Amino acid sequence: MTVEASLAGRTFPPTEPYVVTRERLVEFAHATGSTYDGGAAPATFPIVVAFGAMTALMEDPSVGISLHRVVHAEQRFTYTRPVVAGDELTATLTVDTLRQISGADIIGTRSEIVDAEGRPVCTAFATLMHRGEDA
Numbered sequence: 001m002t003v004e005a006s007l008a009g010r011t012f013p014p015t016e017p018y019v020v021t022r023e024r025l026v027e028f029a030h031a032t033g034s035t036y037d038g039g040a041a042p043a044t045f046p047i048v049v050a051f052g053a054m055t056a057l058m059e060d061p062s063v064g065i066s067l068h069r070v071v072h073a074e075q076r077f078t079y080t081r082p083v084v085a086g087d088e089l090t091a092t093l094t095v096d097t098l099r100q101i102s103g104a105d106i107i108g109t110r111s112e113i114v115d116a117e118g119r120p121v122c123t124a125f126a127t128l129m130h131r132g133e134d135a
Contacts, residue, residue, distance in 0.1 A: 002132060003064050003105040008098040012060070015052040017116065020087040024048075040082035046089070047075065050111040050124035053093035057109065058128075065105075065130050073106075074127035080120040088116040091124070103132035 020041065028045055029036035036042060058065045083089070090113070097108035111124040 002100055002103075003098060003107065003130060005098060007063060007095050007107070009095065011092060011094040012053065012056055014090040014092045015049060015056065017088045017090050018049045018052070020045075020083060020085055020089060022085045025085060038085075040084060043077065044075075045083050046077055046091075046113050046122050046124050049089045049091045049113050050093075050126065053091040053111045054109065054126060054128070057093055057095070069131040071129045071131065072126065073129045074125075076125050077122050078125075079122045081122075083121060087121065089113050089121060105130040105132070 022038070025036045025041050025045065028034075028048065029042050032042065032044065034042040034044075057063060058067050058070060091111040092114075093109055093111045095107060096110050097106070099106050107128045107130060109126045109128065111126070113121045113124060115121055
């Protein structure tokens with residue numbers, strides 16, 4: 001099953017607010033083999049918030065993605081400012097690109113991550129490959 005072409009350009013509702021705590025930053029650093037010195041969060045920490053937005057995309061029945069057929073192909077971040085303990089973050093995901101190659105959907109997403117005042121913190125870009133039934 002391929003994803004409908006109309007998915008390209010679609011923006012999904014923001015995630016629930018995620019409160020960044022020192023404890024969550026320490027746990028993330030420990031789980032990823034990075035360090036947390038009490039200042040800025042590890043560089044990949046925003047994936048925690050962005051993943052919530054990607055999960056909502058993949059679980060939306062109108063999208064037509066079978067979660068067990070998804071491969072996370074690429075992830076990158078651009079920062080406006082570092083994430084720090086005390087931030088309350090939400091992510092709003094937009095599907096920037098969609099193309100079909102050899103029976104697979106290649107879905108390019110952009111998650112704009114903002115703080116409680118709506119100020120930009122970072123943007124998480126991801127490429128998801130959704131394998132078709134015959135891929």
